[in-house]
Amino acid sequence: MSVLVTGGAGYIGSHMVLGLLDRGEEVVVLDNLSTGFDFCIASQAHFVQGDIGDTALVARLLKEHKVTAIAHFAASLLVAESVREPLTYYANNTARTRDLIEVALRADVPHFLFSSTAAVYGMAGDKPVQENAPLNPLSPYGRSKLMSEHMLADVSEAHGLAYAALRYFNVAGADPQGRSGESTFNSTHLVKIAMETVLGKRPGMQIFGTDYPTPDGTAIRDYIHVTDLIAAHMAALDYLRAGKGNLTANVGYGRGFSVRQVLDVVEQATGLPLNVAEGPRRAGDPASIVADSGYLRQATGWEPQYDDLPAIAEHAFAWEQYLSRRNR
Numbered sequence: 001m002s003v004l005v006t007g008g009a010g011y012i013g014s015h016m017v018l019g020l021l022d023r024g025e026e027v028v029v030l031d032n033l034s035t036g037f038d039f040c041i042a043s044q045a046h047f048v049q050g051d052i053g054d055t056a057l058v059a060r061l062l063k064e065h066k067v068t069a070i071a072h073f074a075a076s077l078l079v080a081e082s083v084r085e086p087l088t089y090y091a092n093n094t095a096r097t098r099d100l101i102e103v104a105l106r107a108d109v110p111h112f113l114f115s116s117t118a119a120v121y122g123m124a125g126d127k128p129v130q131e132n133a134p135l136n137p138l139s140p141y142g143r144s145k146l147m148s149e150h151m152l153a154d155v156s157e158a159h160g161l162a163y164a165a166l167r168y169f170n171v172a173g174a175d176p177q178g179r180s181g182e183s184t185f186n187s188t189h190l191v192k193i194a195m196e197t198v199l200g201k202r203p204g205m206q207i208f209g210t211d212y213p214t215p216d217g218t219a220i221r222d223y224i225h226v227t228d229l230i231a232a233h234m235a236a237l238d239y240l241r242a243g244k245g246n247l248t249a250n251v252g253y254g255r256g257f258s259v260r261q262v263l264d265v266v267e268q269a270t271g272l273p274l275n276v277a278e279g280p281r282r283a284g285d286p287a288s289i290v291a292d293s294g295y296l297r298q299a300t301g302w303e304p305q306y307d308d309l310p311a312i313a314e315h316a317f318a319w320e321q322y323l324s325r326r327n328r
């Protein structure tokens with residue numbers, strides 16, 4: 001019996017692989033290496049390079065490895081790119097997820113974990129967002145993910161597949177043991193960019209918008225340590241396996257930090273100065289979005305261990321230094 005991790009060579013998927021192996025589970029990774037790296041995949045996992053849209057390959061893997069759960073991370077995830085190339089996003093995120101679900105049904109895989117996103121909400125108010133907030137994604141990326149949530153709900157109703165759709169807020173940090181981290185080329189993520197900047201891999205960086213209606217004028221997000229995010233997946237998997245039904249839940253800490261606060265913590269944690277300029281707002285960015293994760297905690301008993309911005313920065317920095325040693 002094993003768990004199929006799609007996108008397991010990526011930032012978050014590679015941490016899922018570690019989390020599953022740490023629990024003694026068998027893991028099969030399917031990744032086309034479009035944005036991921038095989039050096040991020042733990043050697044104890046069985047890695048197959050291929051596309052989730054290759055239904056014959058997926059069907060063979062499900063059978064050969066007696067897969068009882070799919071953790072589906074593979075996706076395209078650049079919001080601005082999704083505006084320019086919506087069909088790429090509806091193909092890779094929505095259509096290929098549809099194909100994957102169909103193969104899973106045919107193979108009688110009972111449990112499905114899906115990487116959703118806070119981007120399904122669009123503009124949020126000042127208060128932490130609950131799962132029943134209006135779903136108004138601002139981008140094709142957000143819509144491509146929301147459509148997958150809808151498919152899972154319909155398929156579950158019709159065919160009994162049990163699923164968890166976890167809506168991640170801002171994922172950051174790296175494995176505390178230094179086994180993986182964010183390695184993506186040309187990342188758009190704030191903490192990753194700040195780490196590349198302190199280490200001189202970028203000449204400087206910008207704060208996108210200093211005129212938001214927030215205490216210091218910069219945008220507020222809920223940054224969650226990737227290891228806590230993975231713990232949420234384990235809690236969700238246990239929930240599904242216990243037959244408790246489906247789960248659609250936010251994963252964040254329920255408190256926000258501004259861009260300036262994050263960059264101050266990066267300077268403190270690394271002991272290095274950041275070359276930062278103030279720039280205009282980035283199109284489509286909400287002023288503030290923070291998770292209410294009460295439902296996930298109450299339903300699954302999930303308790304975060306790294307709700308600490310300096311720890312997130314320290315772990316991200318350690319990984320960025322490791323990448324530097326690999327000439328990356």
Ligand SMILES: NC(=O)c1ccc[n+]([C@@H]2O[C@H](COP(=O)([O-])OP(=O)(O)OC[C@H]3O[C@@H](n4cnc5c(N)ncnc54)[C@H](O)[C@@H]3O)[C@@H](O)[C@H]2O)c1
Nearest residue numbers: 007009010011012032033034035036051052074075115171
């Ligand atoms: N990083 C975040 O802050 C964040 C926030 C919300 C949701 N998510 C979701 O989490 C998931 C993982 O994101 P990540 O940050 O690890 O991104 P990533 O780009 O590091 O990982 C995605 C992985 O999927 C692989 N992949 C893409 N398309 C594929 C395909 N058709 N077939 C096989 N493999 C394919 C890539 O090679 C890569 O290894 C995504 O579904 C993303 O939408 C991420």
Ligand SMILES: O=c1ccn([C@@H]2O[C@H](COP(=O)(O)OP(=O)(O)O[C@H]3O[C@H](CO)[C@@H](O)[C@H](O)[C@H]3O)[C@@H](O)[C@H]2O)c(=O)[nH]1
Nearest residue numbers: 117118119169170188189190193206207208219259282285
């Ligand atoms: O060089 C930079 C990069 C980012 N930011 C700001 O930092 C904040 C966080 O940005 P980023 O790390 O790009 O995350 P988000 O845009 O909040 O989006 C993330 O969080 C979403 C869920 O909320 C996911 O869906 C997305 O995939 C993921 O990129 C935003 O206010 C950005 O404007 C800067 O000021 N300068």
